Amino acid sequence: MIDWAAFVVVAGASLLGSVVVVSLYSLGLRLLTSAGRALVVDPQSFTGAITILTPKRAAKEARRARKTASANPLTVGQKRLALVGAYACFVLCVGAVLYGVYLIVPALHR
Amino acid sequence: MPVDFTLIVVLVIALALVFDFTNGFHDTANAMATPIATGAMRPKVAVGLAAVLNLVGAFLSTEVAKTVSGGIIREGDGGVQITPEIIFAGLIGAIVWNLITWLRGLPSSSSHALFGGLIGAAIIGIGFQSVDYTVVVAKVILPALIAPLTVGVVAFIATRLAYFITRRDTGRADGRGGFRYAQIFSSSLVALSHGTNDAQKTMGVITLTLIAGGVQSVGSGPQLWVIVVCALAIAIGTYTGGWRIIHTMGRGLTDVKPAQGFAAETSTAATILASSHLGFALSTTQVASGSVIGSGLGRRGATVRWGMAGQIALGWVLTLPASAIMGAFAAGFALLGPVGIVIDLILGSLVVVLLFRRAQRSRISHDNLHDIDDAGRVVKIRKTPRKIARRDRKKVAL
Numbered sequence: 001m002i003d004w005a006a007f008v009v010v011a012g013a014s015l016l017g018s019v020v021v022v023s024l025y026s027l028g029l030r031l032l033t034s035a036g037r038a039l040v041v042d043p044q045s046f047t048g049a050i051t052i053l054t055p056k057r058a059a060k061e062a063r064r065a066r067k068t069a070s071a072n073p074l075t076v077g078q079k080r081l082a083l084v085g086a087y088a089c090f091v092l093c094v095g096a097v098l099y100g101v102y103l104i105v106p107a108l109h110r
Numbered sequence: 111m112p113v114d115f116t117l118i119v120v121l122v123i124a125l126a127l128v129f130d131f132t133n134g135f136h137d138t139a140n141a142m143a144t145p146i147a148t149g150a151m152r153p154k155v156a157v158g159l160a161a162v163l164n165l166v167g168a169f170l171s172t173e174v175a176k177t178v179s180g181g182i183i184r185e186g187d188g189g190v191q192i193t194p195e196i197i198f199a200g201l202i203g204a205i206v207w208n209l210i211t212w213l214r215g216l217p218s219s220s221s222h223a224l225f226g227g228l229i230g231a232a233i234i235g236i237g238f239q240s241v242d243y244t245v246v247v248a249k250v251i252l253p254a255l256i257a258p259l260t261v262g263v264v265a266f267i268a269t270r271l272a273y274f275i276t277r278r279d280t281g282r283a284d285g286r287g288g289f290r291y292a293q294i295f296s297s298s299l300v301a302l303s304h305g306t307n308d309a310q311k312t313m314g315v316i317t318l319t320l321i322a323g324g325v326q327s328v329g330s331g332p333q334l335w336v337i338v339v340c341a342l343a344i345a346i347g348t349y350t351g352g353w354r355i356i357h358t359m360g361r362g363l364t365d366v367k368p369a370q371g372f373a374a375e376t377s378t379a380a381t382i383l384a385s386s387h388l389g390f391a392l393s394t395t396q397v398a399s400g401s402v403i404g405s406g407l408g409r410r411g412a413t414v415r416w417g418m419a420g421q422i423a424l425g426w427v428l429t430l431p432a433s434a435i436m437g438a439f440a441a442g443f444a445l446l447g448p449v450g451i452v453i454d455l456i457l458g459s460l461v462v463v464l465l466f467r468r469a470q471r472s473r474i475s476h477d478n479l480h481d482i483d484d485a486g487r488v489v490k491i492r493k494t495p496r497k498i499a500r501r502d503r504k505k506v507a508l
Contacts, residue, residue, distance in 0.1 A: 006388050007253075
């Protein structure tokens, strides 16, 4: 028998999982940027890798981040709130992934 | 003769583990090519992590193994008697086809090669009634068609979302570089999900062999030692395959942005994990390709190169019947008895040695990155300069 419902479950679960995880992480990044703490990946920490991000570009992005931070109209309190929100998003994102893995491991349900 | 019987079972198990090893070897790229390409991870770390997570993933679930061992071929009472010889022939077919496609740079799926080989061998060895075609359609063919499409749509939506949420209103930093860190986790999830789906297939084959050999009862799941050796074989394969990736990385991958890579990997992992849970034997390569295409389309200015997409689709369609023919040939010999098995082994190793020698000569042009890389090239991204109106620059992001 072809179990069409199972296909719908797989499609629904993967859509839900991806949307939740990607949205939470993106929102976290955005809030982090708003809080004036935009993540700039230092190419030095990826020495072994193919350097897609050149030092020049990294410096440019760091400059941009500083500019954003300095021109940030948010008050100190708002920034702090955004930072807390960002961390909350990251925690929720990790939580969502762990919950997803928990769901599929039968050994954890016994 | 009990000695002969044990020998063939041992032989099949060894062959299955070789297949498992090549599977890990072939598929490291699926999980780790994007984070290495975007500079999210150092290659050594990425490859080691992929190996460990494949190992862990193999222990998480056994649903797919049960699909392979208990569904596709009607074994036991009321069904037909499948012999270890048939499984042996099927494996030879799968391995040979896998190596041919790998050498010729054709996109193919190790999983479909395995199923094709087994089906072909069973049809020749036993007859058409030996294969449970409903299970083949329901758990192998339909998932193969539906999964890449579904994951493509999911990856498209996820990519759009990621770009929308982090959109740049002001021409200032958008923090998208931070997706590089996220990729460390998303690609790890892909490696984990690969273990939950692909390692299971070999477990299923070994379990099927043990059932066929009368060592294990019909309908039971894989034994612990089977799970352990399969997990180890795929992990070692992943690690070995990773070194090839590092050495061939200079060729350059498709242009994958961190946000896009993260969205694609999350979709891939979510789809494979959900499928493993329900016992669908997916091709992880096809799912990864589908999501790379979907996420590419989610980027600004993307168009599809249909010719390339058609080529990939053709390779996918060909795999099952072609490996079935290989498996059928091998089964034809295997039916001759011990002599046939020896002929199979000699022919099989001859092909393997030949292919490896040719691979040595043309290592740079044919590497194991082609599947995902080709999928990435299906999408063409137009480079558009972002023009941000002066008045918008005054506004500040939140």
